[in-house]
Amino acid sequence: MGTHLKRGFFISFEGPEGSGKSSQCKRLAASLRKAGHSVVAVRDPGSTELGRALRRVLLHSRQRLSPMAEALLFFAGRVQLMNEQILPALRKGKVVITDRFHDSTIAYQGFGGGLDVRWLDATGRAAVDNRLPDLTLLLDLSVEAGFARLKRTKDRMERKALSLHRRVRNGYLELARRNAKRIVRLSAMGDERAIAAEVLAAVERQLRKPRGKG
Ligand SMILES: Nc1ncnc2c1ncn2[C@@H]1O[C@H](COP(=O)(O)OP(=O)(O)OP(=O)(O)O)[C@@H](O)[C@H]1O
């Protein structure tokens, strides 16, 4: 660790509601900084002016939106996040950690909302110029266990039917099977520190692997 990363290193956290993504993002950023890496942590949507505006619409309004409207808004926010924050940081050789990314749209609007998964995948990849994360950590737990952890009021996405959230979780598991090289599934049921250690081990393993162009 602590070596200079020529192309940067791009990590995303994914998983159902309450799976510990935000907590693990913080812990991983702290561990990597301690190891000498320069780290940029972002969340998707968010972290840009457009992202913050989209968060209000997508998460904190009572507005009815179709899965297609949601998907296109999430994509727009991601393009902006990519151009303003992620790509510039990667070009400087930094480690970028994002709280949600491409797979969230496939899981929620595709598997959950019924949009065509192949179309979403192709469009989502085009939106980010095919720069998917080098490593995706899927924090997996049951929908019930995830919701039991949420203490605050549910946001717009969280208020959707439990059946949708179950399809989201199963969709994530399917994505992990289809993208076994990129996505590492970890159980989110252990204690936070034990999971953080597993996350760090997965990151270190991936950092040591030679990477192709992508
Ligand atoms: N391993 C864990 N065991 C028990 N509780 C946890 C664990 N990790 C996080 N939590 C707690 O569960 C709640 C949700 O965690 P966190 O906000 O990190 O999840 P999230 O995946 O970011 O959720 P959201 O989908 O709402 O963004 C928080 O109160 C957090 O302190």
Ligand SMILES: [Mg+2]
């Ligand atoms: Mg979170």
